[in-house]
Amino acid sequence: SYVLTQPPSVSVAPGRTASITCGGNKIETIGVHWYQQKPGQAPVLVVFDDSSRPSGIPERFSGFTSADTATLTISRVEAGDEADYYCQVWHTSSDQGVFGGGTKLTVL
Amino acid sequence: QVQLVESGGGVVQPGRSLRLSCATSGFSFSSYAMHWVRQAPGKGLEWVAHISYDGRSQFYEDSVKGRFTISRDNFRNILYLQINSLRREDTAIYYCARVITRDRVPAYFASWGQGTLVTVSS
Numbered sequence: 305s306y307v308l309t310q311p312p313s314v315s316v317a318p319g320r321t322a323s324i325t326c327g328g329n330k331i332e333t334i335g336v337h338w339y340q341q342k343p344g345q346a347p348v349l350v351v352f353d354d355s356s357r358p359s360g361i362p363e364r365f366s367g368f369t370s371a372d373t374a375t376l377t378i379s380r381v382e383a384g385d386e387a388d389y390y391c392q393v394w395h396t397s398s399d400q401g402v403f404g405g406g407t408k409l410t411v412l
Numbered sequence: 413q414v415q416l417v418e419s420g421g422g423v424v425q426p427g428r429s430l431r432l433s434c435a436t437s438g439f440s441f442s443s444y445a446m447h448w449v450r451q452a453p454g455k456g457l458e459w460v461a462h463i464s465y466d467g468r469s470q471f472y473e474d475s476v477k478g479r480f481t482i483s484r485d486n487f488r489n490i491l492y493l494q495i496n497s498l499r500r501e502d503t504a505i506y507y508c509a510r511v512i513t514r515d516r517v518p519a520y521f522a523s524w525g526q527g528t529l530v531t532v533s534s
Contacts (some may be wrong), residue, residue, distance in 0.1 A: 305474070335514070335519055335520070337519070337520035337521075339457070339521070341457075345526075346507060346524040346525065346526050346527060347457065347507075347521070347524055348524070349520060349521060349522060352512070352519070352520045352522075353519070353520075358522070388456075390456065390457050392457075392459075392520065392521070394517060394518045394519055396517060399462075399471040400459065400471060400472075400473060400474075401447065401449075401459030401462065401473075401518065402459065403449075403456060403457040403458065403459060404456075405456050406456040406457070
């Protein structure tokens with residue numbers, strides 16, 4: 305099965321830039337998608353197809369994928385960005401969806 | 413707007429069965445693949461099952477194969493998840509999600525319901 309690896313936590317000061325990584329074998333060959341989940345709420349898509357943003361998602365959210373690592377970058381971090389973030393791919397070899405373990409973003 | 417509303421959760425004894433429903437509106441249900449995703453208390457997201465737009469193909473996460481069945485009613489715009497032989501480790505919030513596909517291959521979850529909680533306990 306395909307495994308996605310995320311750091312359990314990332315901390316950043318308000319106004320700074322946060323980077324959350326997602327590691328997977330040759331992940332650049334698979335479309336990577338990112339979700340934000342706040343406590344008690346359903347996940348929300350923030351980046352799809354590596355680097356595209358759904359309507360309504362601020363330009364501060366961006367994505368990039370290269371080799372074995374996908375990265376979600378949040379610029380000018382705000383207190384409201386504090387949440388859990390998950391990367392996700394569809395693994396065609398096994399016909400299964402795969403999520404990373406999630407990263408808790410703390411705004412200091 | 414797109415709405416997904418799950419129901420059918422509750423407290424169930426181990427070994428029993430449960431059927432979850434996801435009522436949808438605001439989009440052409442019969443044109444979209446649909447998935448179930450679950451989240452155990454305090455844990456991360458776990459993909460559970462996929463069904464194609466026409467119901468002809470289904471895929472499952474390994475630990476639920478043979479116990480879970482995903483189905484859909486394209487006339488009533490409802491997605492289902494039949495869960496048999498419930499185990500304590502099935503305790504989770506179960507979300508239904510509308511899926512965007514690429515050449516009929518699932519890609520990402522564009523819309524989510526609020527989830528329904530299943531608690532397996534004696």
